[in-house]
Amino acid sequence: MIEFKNVRKVYSDGTEALHNFSLKINKGELVTLIGPSGCGKTTTMKMINRLIEPSEGSIYINNKDINSFNIHELRWNIGYVLQEIALFPHMTIEENIAIVPEMKKWNRKKIRERSNELLDMVGLDPSTYKKRMPNELSGGQQQRIGVIRALASDPDFILMDEPFSALDPISREQLQHDIRSLQKEIKKTIVFVTHDMDEAMAIGDRVCLMKAGEIVQIDSPQQLILHPANQFVRDFIGERKSPWQTAVDVIANQSFKNIITKKQFDHNEYLETEVYVVKEENDLFAGFVKNGELYSVKTLQNDMPLYKATELIQSSDQEIFPVLKDGKLLGILTYKDIVAYLKSRTKVENGVIQ
16 A cells, blocks of 8 residues: 655755645555646656655555665565666566566576566566567567566566557557556556556556646546546546547446346246346356346456447347456446447537537
């Protein structure tokens, strides 16, 4: 857990980068910081590993003031990924990954096993890649190494400073997907700075939208879209976000009437020809039932963008799609829901679509 309490930062030229800034980032959460240039997002992130010191206020890691940590121990427990990947060009990929574990006196066998594990985790075969030099890898592959190098010593926290902004759109989208998948597996506390709203929405559990050194709104991507705090939030999201990029849990119908619990199904015979969605008592999705028979169906992950969900729906005869997060049922999605959402996001003036 990371917590800022009433933090203020004033630089020597009088610029106030942060003003009375308070933020709590929960354990295992990925929070994206975004806002206009000069809003304070990079300053905020760099304060966590004390690259920048606050002028006022306090910052805590796991309820302990960061100033009470030995600075080297503090940074060893915080992985750092930059836009400039900064792999050491004279070292192999395996040697690059091993830097912090070696500083922490890990034995060679443990370092080798950890390197292989991490390379496998990001889809780079260790037997193929670990002895290669950085210049033998593509930009996207180098950035993957930058990410797993930050994970090598198994830190509790990861800071990512616009890590994908220099990549081409295809590599960038793939790495965004990789980070979300990786986070589900490693469950680290990640602070991710970006200037791209689509990226912030795609990967963040919560998005912290900043302006002039203050938080304007911090919320889930879905709540930012559905309940913007003010016109600044509406404009910032609206100018940058295509409705096709919207995560499906924004659109999902959460009041679908034909939802029953597994306990209800076990104690009743549902012989109706209607389809029922069945969930466990803890909201875990169990399947569909029709004519008294329980069966499995294709599902949608909550953070899947609408355009990808539509591709899946088009390729299937299934009419109702459960939307899940960590196996739990959030709602259902149908063509009707998609059309209604797209219609609500489309402006028509004098019969012309804007």
